[in-house]
Amino acid sequence: MLKSLLALFEDSRTQQKPAYTLELATAALFCEVINADYEVTQTERAEYEKQLRKHVSIDEETLKTLLKQGEEKAESAVDLVQFTQVIVRQCSAEERIQIIKSLWAIAYADRSLAPLEESTVRQIAELLYVPHSQFIKTKLEVLDNTVSEEK
Known part of the structure; x- marks a missing residue:
């Protein structure tokens, strides 16, 4: 009897679908960085859309819906884990590093980095199991690109 009860719980757990799609989880994490410093600029919003386009291949109308749903x-999120778990389960280490790189691009979109933005990217990187060396490397790559664009 105990085995059948355990099997019932196991079946219900394996049949559960993730609460979010990979695309929606990514969009929500990108928004977390935009909202981190409580100052949302148009350049950050434009970078959010640009970076999301890199990670999803969907039509224009679906993208607009995804941008809104991500926001x-x-x-309404109380933590980041609900989003990062989806990404960890579905993305390779390299894909997760590219997400961190996109987060840095969004954070530096307004040509400044608020401490809360850096803290948010750091939290996400840790939850995505991105090594600290990659966290720093992607930050420096994006910073270097940002400085190069200003010249």
């Missing part, structure tokens, strides 16, 4: 989910 809504980020605003």
Whole structure:
């Protein structure tokens, strides 16, 4: 009897679908960085859209819906784990590093880095199991690109 009860719980657990799609989880994390310093600029919003386009291949209308849903989910979220778990399960280490690189691009979109933005990217990197060396490397790559664009 105990085995059948355990099997029932195991079946229900394996049939559960993730709460979010990979695309929505990524969009929500990008929004977390935008909202981190409580100052949302147009350049950050434009970079958010640009970076999201790099990670998803969907039509224009679906992208606009995803951008809006990402903002809504980020605003109502109580933690980052609900989003990062989806990404960890579905993405390779290299894909997760590219997400961190995109987060840095969004954080530096307004040509400044607020401490809360850096802290948010750091938290996400840790939850995505991105090594600290890659966290720093991607930050420096994006910073170097940002400085090069200013010249």
